[in-house]
Amino acid sequence: MKTDHRSPCPISSFLDLWGDRWTLIIIRDMLVGKRRFSDLEAGNERVPASILANRMKQLTELGVAKRVQYSERPPRYEYHLTDKGKALRPVLIAMSNWSEENLDDRWHTPDWFREGRGAPGRN
Amino acid sequence: MKTDHRSPCPISSFLDLWGDRWTLIIIRDMLVGKRRFSDLEAGNERVPASILANRMKQLTELGVAKRVQYSERPPRYEYHLTDKGKALRPVLIAMSNWSEENLDDRWHTPDWFREGRGAPGRN
DNA sequence: ACAGTAACTTTCAAATTGAAAGTTTGATTC
């Protein structure tokens, strides 16, 4: 994915980084409390593994997630959101609001998500 | 562009519709007050005409914009945002906030945009 | 030895992007 900036506009710059169909879905799942590749892969929308790997690399390079080893042997890694990543939550909430008000039959966004927490038991 | 829903989640549904690099830039320009194809095409980020035409059709089909004739001869059309389209402004403001807080050297979003207006003289 | 698990990587056909040039409908200028 190209991530360089088309203009100094903060909106277009945001879209240069996050303007695709998968990245913010991954962020959503991480805000909910998912950390592992297999967990993220198994989400509701079925991100293809090739895209997930690609995006995790990008998230890491951009400082929105950190790759952390959680097992020595076998070597295994998980991802933690940084503050920069956690700061994306208001954008996702604004998107939710629009969808709930303008599309039919969408799930209602849980209060714990709107209030800044992860899923109960995951957080 | 595919626009069908991957799941009933309001966030993923939002991204099914608006998750690409151009659509929300077009919405931004329309919120600022641009209505004509040539105006939108000449924006800061240079949307390719083929993509712009494609997206305007999509915006129209999804009820976010309306195609309105403004000249009989020669026949000429412009686009007006509907309430559904205007309701996207808070999402763009949330994106702006994130970029201004987390990226370097971005433009500052004008107050009239944050306050729900178009560019002075355009609105 | 053999199956299982987690985190990826590879492959490749199909879909999307975007730069450039072309089309349509008429108004205006030479």
Place this chain on the structure above:
DNA sequence: GAATCAAACTTTCAATTTGAAAGTTACTGT
């Protein structure tokens, strides 16, 4: 009245991106 201009698209096509499926690596557990 022929040529130029203008606005709103449409077409073309090479290059990039997507995503389904299968494969790889580094182990653990039976």
